[in-house]
Amino acid sequence: MFRILEKGLLAPRVNRYVVHAPQVARSWRAGQFVIVRPREDSERIPLTIADGSAETVTLVVQEVGKTTAVMADMQAGERLADLCGPLGVPAKIEKVGGVAVVGGGVGIAPAYPIAQAHKTFGNHVIAILGARTRELLIMEEEMRRASHETVIVTDDGSRGEKGFVTTALQRLLDLGRTIDEVVAVGPAVMMKMVAALTRDAGIPTRVSLNTIMIDGTGMCGGCRVAVGGRTKFVCVDGPEFDGHQVDFDLMMRRQAMYLDHERGTYEDYLETRRCRLDATREPSRR
């Protein structure tokens, strides 16, 4: 169970894993996630299901701290200690007409099955993919297949247009394109900016939140956010919410809660990784 069947690098520090998990593969829907513990002593971390087959799920993981680093050092053939899911409420896919699916950074991975589902459902899908720079842009090919049109933007203009996803979205609106719904998945700031833009334009907007989680089953409340002034649990009530109702500032503060703490463990881990690499590069020098 949970054997990594394939692993590949998509961008610097972003890996794609195909994991054997038949019981999750059977029933997952776009928008759902799993909780993973890479190794026995690891933290539990949430990761979105980016794709699947009859017996596998695909995860796209960006290395940002110790747990994702431990995962980055695992290879095809190894097993994850735990993979639990599919969790959360599936993305709401309805026939609305024109849908803009906005993916930023690794958020493109979870946006992919949502775009695919909208296309299958008969909506006209415009994908807007954003990345800091060209080498960080992932899954462009897949997204092109999952949408009718694809717009690419990078912060530095090294690929596609220069600017942010909001620049591209604004331009589409200025051109009078039919956009009846927007789905945004990516860093919290990006989702906040997209929601601010579409609020003014009056376009319903769904965002997929990525708070810190522990159990992922509604038991701890650690993932809570304020939506429309009410407390919601992202793991069971979400992860998808009405972007115009989410208190993003609160969410971002909660996301950063353990920042200082975690930095230390990550740095320690990077240090041991360097030692390990040195050891393999320079065998038997003593």
Next chain:
Amino acid sequence: MTDWRARSPKDRLRLPAQPMPEQRPDARVRNMNEVALGFSADQARAEAARCLQCANPKCVAGCPVGIDIPRFVAAVADGDFASASAVIREKNLLPAVCGRVCPQEDQCQAACAVTKALKSAEDSVSIGRLERFVADWELGHGYVLPEKKPSSGKSVAVVGSGPAGLTVAGDLVRMGHAVTVFEALHRAGGVLIYGIPEFRLPKEIVRREVEYLERLGVEFRYDWVVGKTVRIKELLAEHQAVFLGAGAGLPNFLDVPGESLCGVYSANEYLTRTNLMRAFDFPASDTPLIRSRRVAVIGGGNVAMDSARMALRCGAETVSIVYRRSEKEMPARREEVHHAREEGVLFSLRWAPTRVLGDERGWVAGIEVIRMELGEPDASGRRRPAPIAGSERVLDVDAVIVAIGNQPNPLIAESCPAIRTTKWGGIVVDPNTQRTSMKGVFAGGDVVLGAATVILAMGEGRRAARAIAEYLEQGDWNGAPDPIPDE
């Protein structure tokens, strides 16, 4: 030792109750080890000799699983610990757990004849401590697996591995049925592993009890969230019956401004981080915990005491329990309150939180509380607290742990509308058979009772196991709550 049986009852009543050896308060707040150390063999025999061996033992009726208390206590007094263990195992699958965490003073010991004769609850026969002694002795000496009936060819799915689920699994597997337990988390035990702290119930004990069930042939599947990974309907296609023991895990929050500031935790989150994920070992374990200096714990039950004592062990300088009624009304066990006091937990009684204050970075900077006055008793018999206008003040804290109760997790009911629930989300069952409104599905424990106790959950599990076995044999489905009509 003189033959204890020769002593007259009057004589026995004069024997002193044995004190429980404990770690000293100043030492134990600096470690995670168990507070109560357990009786020595001599102490256990001396304590057991105080039992009057009543012809009509009231203690047994006080125990929700009906352990034959006089018989096991006599065996302890005889020094025949193996027999004592066998007597307990007849009825109780988790003796090392119950001996530690049962509210004995309200159950078996409340009814004990010695309590009555001496008019002192503290001087009853220490049934729970004796049970713990025997169970620990057994863990050290190995156990004999009980007989199992030949395979019935039938199989049962158990949802949740808390005390209710474990009891159902143990009972049914011994009756010859195949049992698979589906657990959402990565480890078995429910609240026993993620809630009740290490210093009250070492996780190693829970692990061994689970291992005992595995050796009996129970299969455990971790990371299976029923309602998400698999639906109840699908379970029924592969198993002849399903037992729901999913507990009451959904934490209540305060519903006051500031409850989502950084540094406000539910007790579940705080205890899960520290227990299940061993955050107290951070960075040796991967799950972090912020070191808080001054902690307010809201609530007055066992969960509040556990959170407060855990916070001390995680390095807090001061920890205050903030409770809106007086000490008399606190639902926590006396012993827990006493232990908390000894360790230096402060009590702010008759204060209720009105809002949590934050700093510019969104962290807790204090909590505003208001003085409460107690009015007439309400439906629960406890006096209803009401705020005194203008009495607000601010406590200087940097973390708030909310321990004001849990409700059944709505996941299961949401995924299966055929299962009837109450207003507050509890699953409706027939009290004699634990049958739900869906044919073949039984439920018990906190998911039915709301947050209750380990032994009550086990009692429901026992009743459910009996009813499931009957159902597997006879197949009739009478007396269950009315099914929900198809729309």
